Amino acid sequence: MHGNDSGRTAENHETVVVGAGLVGVVTALYLAPRFGPVTLLEKREAPRPDPGSRGRSLTVMLSARGWRVLSDLGVADAVRGICVPLYGRCGHPPDGRARVTPYSRDEQPIWSVERERLHRILLDAAEATPGVRLRFGQRVRSVDLDDPAVLVEDRHGRHRLRCRRILGCDGAHSATRAALEARGARAEVRKLELAYQEIDVPGGWLDRRTMHYWPTGDAMFAAFPMPSGDFSGSLFMRLDGPAPSYAAVGGGRDLYETFAAHFPEPAAAIPDIAGQLASRSVSTLSVVRCDRWVWQDAFALLGDSCHAMAPFMGHGMNCGFEDARVLVDCLDATVDWAAGLAAYEKSRTEDAEAISRLSYRHYFTMANPPREETPADVLRGRLLTLFPDRFSSLYEQCAFTEESYASVLRGDRRLDRLVADLLDRHGTDLASAPEDRVRACTTSFTTGTATLEDSGCS
Numbered sequence: 001m002h003g004n005d006s007g008r009t010a011e012n013h014e015t016v017v018v019g020a021g022l023v024g025v026v027t028a029l030y031l032a033p034r035f036g037p038v039t040l041l042e043k044r045e046a047p048r049p050d051p052g053s054r055g056r057s058l059t060v061m062l063s064a065r066g067w068r069v070l071s072d073l074g075v076a077d078a079v080r081g082i083c084v085p086l087y088g089r090c091g092h093p094p095d096g097r098a099r100v101t102p103y104s105r106d107e108q109p110i111w112s113v114e115r116e117r118l119h120r121i122l123l124d125a126a127e128a129t130p131g132v133r134l135r136f137g138q139r140v141r142s143v144d145l146d147d148p149a150v151l152v153e154d155r156h157g158r159h160r161l162r163c164r165r166i167l168g169c170d171g172a173h174s175a176t177r178a179a180l181e182a183r184g185a186r187a188e189v190r191k192l193e194l195a196y197q198e199i200d201v202p203g204g205w206l207d208r209r210t211m212h213y214w215p216t217g218d219a220m221f222a223a224f225p226m227p228s229g230d231f232s233g234s235l236f237m238r239l240d241g242p243a244p245s246y247a248a249v250g251g252g253r254d255l256y257e258t259f260a261a262h263f264p265e266p267a268a269a270i271p272d273i274a275g276q277l278a279s280r281s282v283s284t285l286s287v288v289r290c291d292r293w294v295w296q297d298a299f300a301l302l303g304d305s306c307h308a309m310a311p312f313m314g315h316g317m318n319c320g321f322e323d324a325r326v327l328v329d330c331l332d333a334t335v336d337w338a339a340g341l342a343a344y345e346k347s348r349t350e351d352a353e354a355i356s357r358l359s360y361r362h363y364f365t366m367a368n369p370p371r372e373e374t375p376a377d378v379l380r381g382r383l384l385t386l387f388p389d390r391f392s393s394l395y396e397q398c399a400f401t402e403e404s405y406a407s408v409l410r411g412d413r414r415l416d417r418l419v420a421d422l423l424d425r426h427g428t429d430l431a432s433a434p435e436d437r438v439r440a441c442t443t444s445f446t447t448g449t450a451t452l453e454d455s456g457c458s
Contacts, residue, residue: 013039013163016150018140018176020044022060022115023303023320024169025122029073030328031167032131039133039163040126041152043170046136047120058198059224059232060118061086061314062111063399069321075125082117084225085109090210092265093369100210104396105388110314112211112224114232140170143179148298150176165337166299169320172286174305185292192285192310194363195239195246199276201231205269213366214263219244220367221263233266235259235277236363239284246282285310287356293345297337300327300344307352312366313359315398319405323348354405355398375431376419382431382438383419391415 015035017028020042028038062070062083070076087109088102103110126132141151141158149162168176172189181187201223206212208225218238223231238245244262249255256274260267267273288308294300303320326347331340370377383391397408422430426441433441 013037013161015039015165015167016041016161016163017167017169018143018150019168019170019174019303019305020123020126020134020136021169021171021303022119022122022317023324024167025119025126026069026073026321027167027169027302027324027327028126028132029122029129030324032129034328034332037131037133039135039161041138041140041150041161042134042136043139044136046134047123058115058234059112059226060115060317062113063314063318065315065322065402066318067111068402069325072325073125075121078121079113079118080111082121082227083111083113084208084227086112086209086211086225088210090207090212091366091369092212092214094216104400105384105392108400110399112226114226140175143168143176143299145179145183145295145299165297168299168301168305169303171304172288172308174288174301176299177290177301177305179299180290180292180295180301183292183295185290187288187290189308190287190289191239192287192360193238193240194236194310195282195284196237197235197277197280197282199233199235199270199273199280201233201266201270203229203231206231214266215367215369216244216262217368219262220363221259221266223266233270235263236367239282252278287360289353289356291349293349294341297341300341302327307356309352309356310360310363312363313355313395313398315355315359315405319352319355322402323352351405354409358394358398358405358409375423375428378431379419379422379438380415383415383442386435386439387442 014037015031017024017031017038017040020040024040024042028040032038062079067076070079086103087107088100090098090100092098123134126134137154139153141153143150143166145166147162148164148166149160150166152159152161166176168174170176177185177187199221203225206223206225208229211222211224212231213220213222220236221233222236223233225231238247240247242248244258246255249258253274255277259273259277270276286308287310288304288306290301290306293306302323304316307319309316309319327340327344330343330347331337333343334340373381384393394408394412397403397411398405422441426433430438430441
């Protein structure tokens with residue numbers, strides 16, 4: 001550490017987790033019962049419950065991976081009570097022909113939950129867990145990996161917090177990640193061309209069993225149901241460039257007119273949409289890639305600090321929760337923290353890269369739905385129906401199983417090749433051929449199982 005490092009040195013701490021967001025709290029809850037005291041540092045001040053203040057309206061999606069973690073931590077029942085089940089996505093294209101795409105073939109739901117309410121449940125669990133110490137208003141300025149410690153700044157000044165190990169869960173703009181970069185790790189933080197605003201959407205006019213989205217190619221509006229009966233909406237447009245973009249419209253009346261022109265149905269249903277568009281902040285989206293996640297036995301990154309991704313598959317939080325679970329599984333399998341951290345890094349980096357790529361790709365799938373299905377699209381759909389034990393959609397595999405994201409993506413690519421090979425060998429007429437011919441051609445051509453990507457996104 002450099003600079004003003006001469007402040008007081010605090011007592012030794014077993015493990016320090018930097019960042020008390022969703023992934024940081026989950027990490028602390030996993031670690032404390034297994035490996036001793038955990039100090040959880042958060043730069044923000046302690047949240048104060050205020051029934052009249054909703055804070056951020058942003059919702060997050062819970063899938064099987066997230067539920068596995070919440071069940072492990074004993075909070076699944078409490079969380080389920082604040083969730084809304086979603087059974088599919090309803091697209092509202094400009095031609096007015098709404099189409100519902102189920103998330104699964106057997107009507108399994110994913111679950112929509114308000115981020116703030118989920119966070120409060122996890123914080124309550126942390127406060128009730130022996131060995132977890134929450135410290136708010138603690139800004140981490142630097143990390144020492146040679147003599148493990150963090151330099152923390154709070155209202156009393158700066159002080160050095162010594163510990164045995166440090167886990168960085170401090171988000172896309174991570175302060176802890178710099179310690180790895182100083183030792184040669186290569187990290188990329190890239191701001192996407194997309195930006196968004198959160199919009200409150202009244203209920204009563206949309207089916208609450210699905211999420212809804214209005215694609216226009218250049219922009220998209222999405223709405224997720226909340227337990228209150230209302231919806232949480234998000235407007236996505238380019239940050240810069242020609243209209244429609246936030247830079248081109250500037251704001252105020254121009255922004256409202258752009259919204260109304262592109263999304264007439266939501267514009268008519270949201271009474272105060274002009275005021276919301278004028279007053280709500282515009283947020284940007286960043287993605288993070290980092291080729292090193294750990295350092296010896298002293299340090300690891302989890303969640304957005306090493307793999308922030310676009311939100312369009314609904315897996316950023318689920319993937320971060322899974323990081324924490326896999327980390328403790330790797331540590332449980334060895335008495336050597338260095339070996340455990342190395343196994344964690346090896347297990348997770350390829351998976352994180354796979355789901356990050358899929359998440360970004362799915363925005364364009366949603367925002368630009370095909371006007372008509374190609375023979376390949378038709379054949380894929382028929383394979384799903386005719387061979388349910390052999391083929392399943394990429395979305396189902398990601399949302400309703402705990403199979404490796406990288407494995408799912410590899411299977412999806414194999415299936416792409418299979419569909420192309422079938423059409424090359426038998427012609428495009430195979431897509432509309434009788435069922436027995438499709439079965440015969442496919443059965444003679446394949447063995448084993450594969451996954452198939454559908455055209456939607458959470």
